[in-house]
Amino acid sequence: MIIIPEEQAAKAIDIRQTMDAVKGAFRACSAGEMYPGGRIVMPISGEHNNGQWLTAVCRNMPYFGSKFSAVFPGNKECGMPVDQSTISLYSNVNGEQLALIGANYLTALKTGAGAGVATDLLARKDACSLGIIGTGFQAYAQVLAIQEIRELKQLRLFNRHADRLEAFAEKAAKAANRDYEIIKCGSADECAAESDIICTVTPSREPVLADAAVRPGTHINAIGSFTPDSHEIEEKTVARASFITTEHVDAVWQTAGDILIPFNKGMIGKDKVRFSVGDVLSGSVQGRTDDKGITIYESIGSCVLDLAVAIAVYDRWGKTA
Numbered sequence: 001m002i003i004i005p006e007e008q009a010a011k012a013i014d015i016r017q018t019m020d021a022v023k024g025a026f027r028a029c030s031a032g033e034m035y036p037g038g039r040i041v042m043p044i045s046g047e048h049n050n051g052q053w054l055t056a057v058c059r060n061m062p063y064f065g066s067k068f069s070a071v072f073p074g075n076k077e078c079g080m081p082v083d084q085s086t087i088s089l090y091s092n093v094n095g096e097q098l099a100l101i102g103a104n105y106l107t108a109l110k111t112g113a114g115a116g117v118a119t120d121l122l123a124r125k126d127a128c129s130l131g132i133i134g135t136g137f138q139a140y141a142q143v144l145a146i147q148e149i150r151e152l153k154q155l156r157l158f159n160r161h162a163d164r165l166e167a168f169a170e171k172a173a174k175a176a177n178r179d180y181e182i183i184k185c186g187s188a189d190e191c192a193a194e195s196d197i198i199c200t201v202t203p204s205r206e207p208v209l210a211d212a213a214v215r216p217g218t219h220i221n222a223i224g225s226f227t228p229d230s231h232e233i234e235e236k237t238v239a240r241a242s243f244i245t246t247e248h249v250d251a252v253w254q255t256a257g258d259i260l261i262p263f264n265k266g267m268i269g270k271d272k273v274r275f276s277v278g279d280v281l282s283g284s285v286q287g288r289t290d291d292k293g294i295t296i297y298e299s300i301g302s303c304v305l306d307l308a309v310a311i312a313v314y315d316r317w318g319k320t321a
């Protein structure tokens with residue numbers, strides 16, 4: 001077994017390579033060649049601390065894998081990562097463990113890449129302004145991915161904490177791939193109202209932006225809502241959306257507060273979330289059909305995507321080590 005520590009794993013793959021890996025995983029999932037296994041969430045000491053095990057299996061490659069994430073929200077106060085993740089990669093020929101990979105940054109890269117692929121498929125072709133609500137750890141990779149797939153003219157940012165907004169704006173300016181404007185907004189609604197593409201990247205339990213701030217033709221990547229009580233997108237926006245797509249349709253109905261809350265209020269039916277990103281990629285369903293509709297990628301996190309990224313890192317490891 002090889003061990004690829006966090007710092008090396010982060011250098012082994014870039015956002016374009018991650019998007020390629022994630023695209024392959026979305027397609028393989030839609031074709032039944034990769035699929036997620038069970039997910040265990042185990043409360044640990046403290047009100048919000050938990051351990052999460054996610055699993056995934058390949059039929060098209062000789063691997064299976066798992067990701068373990070220790071989620072300790074209080075770590076932010078002492079400068080430690082809130083999410084500490086490792087991926088274990090195994091042979092599906094003989095069960096041997098092939099690699100143990102530090103996956104804090106890989107998780108963000110994978111999540112950003114998933115949103116990048118979804119945005120490429122679903123945002124308007126002329127979309128050129130990106131709004132990020134919640135400028136934390138995951139948000140950075142959202143910017144890295146989306147600036148690769150649309151020619152951005154503006155990046156709008158909002159955080160409830162002014163110091164985090166300031167620090168992120170500086171970091172984003174260094175990572176910008178072209179000379180676009182970076183605008184620090186005074187509210188989430190101000191950020192959303194001028195954005196063609198919006199990413200919500202918070203652990204919020206109540207909507208982070210008003211429905212009225214979402215213009216027709218907007219594409220939203222909702223990243224933070226992966227438990228039934230997490231909630232970033234207003235019910236009216238979910239109801240107004242042309243459709244919602246995700247990594248795994250069945251899992252959305254078990255995990256995503258953004259979808260479960262309006263469903264339980266009778267505001268949407270099951271037909272609102274009826275296909276995955278992989279289904280659009282494979283051409284079996286059509287994505288955006290006009291410039292006026294609102295589209296939402298509701299990301300719940302998928303070990304299939306983590307596994308695909310881990311395989312790509314494992315394959316490159318010999319070349320980069």
Ligand SMILES: NC(=O)c1ccc[n+]([C@@H]2O[C@H](COP(=O)([O-])OP(=O)(O)OC[C@H]3O[C@@H](n4cnc5c(N)ncnc54)[C@H](O)[C@@H]3O)[C@@H](O)[C@H]2O)c1
Nearest residue numbers: 111134136137138159160201202203208223224299300301
């Ligand atoms: N979908 C996925 O695959 C996936 C993967 C990893 C993490 N996540 C989730 O994404 C969310 C963000 O994770 P992170 O690691 O970036 O966390 P983080 O703590 O680093 O960043 C979140 C930021 O959001 C800000 N924030 C909170 N509420 C806000 C609000 N109402 N308006 C504006 N800003 C607000 C916080 O100040 C913080 O800076 C979490 O819920 C996490 O569990 C999802």
